[in-house]
Amino acid sequence: MVIYFSGNGNSKAIAVSIAKTLQCECIALEGELLINPEQKEIYCEDNIIVWVFPVYSWGVPPVVVNFIEKCRTKTAGNCVHHLVVSCGDDTGLTAQQWRKEINKKGWETGSATSIVMPNTYVLMKGFDTDSKELETKKLLESKAAIQHAVKRITTECTDDDMLKGRFAWIKSHLIYPWFIRYAMSPKPFHSTEACISCGKCAKQCPMENITIVNGHPKWGNRCALCLRCYHRCPVKAIGYGKATAGKHQYQYPEGI
Numbered sequence: 481m482v483i484y485f486s487g488n489g490n491s492k493a494i495a496v497s498i499a500k501t502l503q504c505e506c507i508a509l510e511g512e513l514l515i516n517p518e519q520k521e522i523y524c525e526d527n528i529i530v531w532v533f534p535v536y537s538w539g540v541p542p543v544v545v546n547f548i549e550k551c552r553t554k555t556a557g558n559c560v561h562h563l564v565v566s567c568g569d570d571t572g573l574t575a576q577q578w579r580k581e582i583n584k585k586g587w588e589t590g591s592a593t594s595i596v597m598p599n600t601y602v603l604m605k606g607f608d609t610d611s612k613e614l615e616t617k618k619l620l621e622s623k624a625a626i627q628h629a630v631k632r633i634t635t636e637c638t639d640d641d642m643l644k645g646r647f648a649w650i651k652s653h654l655i656y657p658w659f660i661r662y663a664m665s666p667k668p669f670h671s672t673e674a675c676i677s678c679g680k681c682a683k684q685c686p687m688e689n690i691t692i693v694n695g696h697p698k699w700g701n702r703c704a705l706c707l708r709c710y711h712r713c714p715v716k717a718i719g720y721g722k723a724t725a726g727k728h729q730y731q732y733p734e735g736i
């Protein structure tokens with residue numbers, strides 16, 4: 481079984497491709513399952529669970545941590561958990577954090593592999609989507625990287641093959657907790673006068689955190705900061721304070 485969380489399609493594409501190769505079920509963490517993980521028991525017939533999600537500030541996205549903590553799973557037999565993360569640049573010690581969360585549940589971990597994908601983070605100075613050239617290069621190279629990750633799963637690897645980057649400890653142990661505490665607020669989200677009241681942002685939010693009030697989106701408090709609302713707005717009418725001025729949009733291209 482593959483369980484994935486994806487804001488803008490990168491991790492989804494990886495998850496779907498892995499599930500297709502392994503011929504197993506693929507579950508999206510969206511809506512009710514993500515908001516109330518304890519509500520529904522997940523039954524896994526296979527002897528492996530592959531977790532796929534994007535790296536957030538050199539760690540596991542808080543919504544995924546919450547899901548792992550609270551979810552109820554039933555497996556047919558002994559089950560090994562593998563990790564395949566997508567990142568724009570590097571992962572820091574994301575695998576270490578994921579192993580800790582999985583072990584806390586009494587579950588066994590196998591391989592952890594990272595795959596570089598186009599960047600989606602645009603909310604700070606100096607951060608924007610990749611150039612078209614880099615985006616194309618990353619997408620092309622990801623095909624082989626996915627097959628490499630599958631091979632590591634099927635050959636029962638138990639080690640990390642992660643692009644940790646420099647200063648991994650500082651990024652994951654100092655910046656990650658700071659980011660979770662101070663840089664994940666949905667408050668700066670707003671829509672501009674370009675908004676056409678199409679409601680796409682509300683319909684597509686994986687946390688069901690956006691409502692349309694007087695024709696404009698209003699953000700609640702349970703934001704995953706996945707940026708799907710920002711990237712998928714058809715008229716680029718969503719901003720985050722002043723941080724997104726002049727920035728670009730990205731979503732995993734359909735049909736590649």
Ligand SMILES: Cc1cc2nc3c(=O)[nH]c(=O)nc-3n(C[C@H](O)[C@H](O)[C@H](O)COP(=O)(O)O)c2cc1C
Pocket residue numbers: 485486487488489490491492533534535536537538539566567568569570571597598599600601705706707732
């Ligand atoms: C809130 C946030 C934080 C991110 N932090 C990192 C990071 O620490 N390192 C990195 O390489 N990419 C980072 N990224 C980029 C994503 O991990 C990357 O683009 C990923 O492939 C997006 O996957 P998705 O399309 O499934 O959401 C971040 C993206 C977001 C939205």
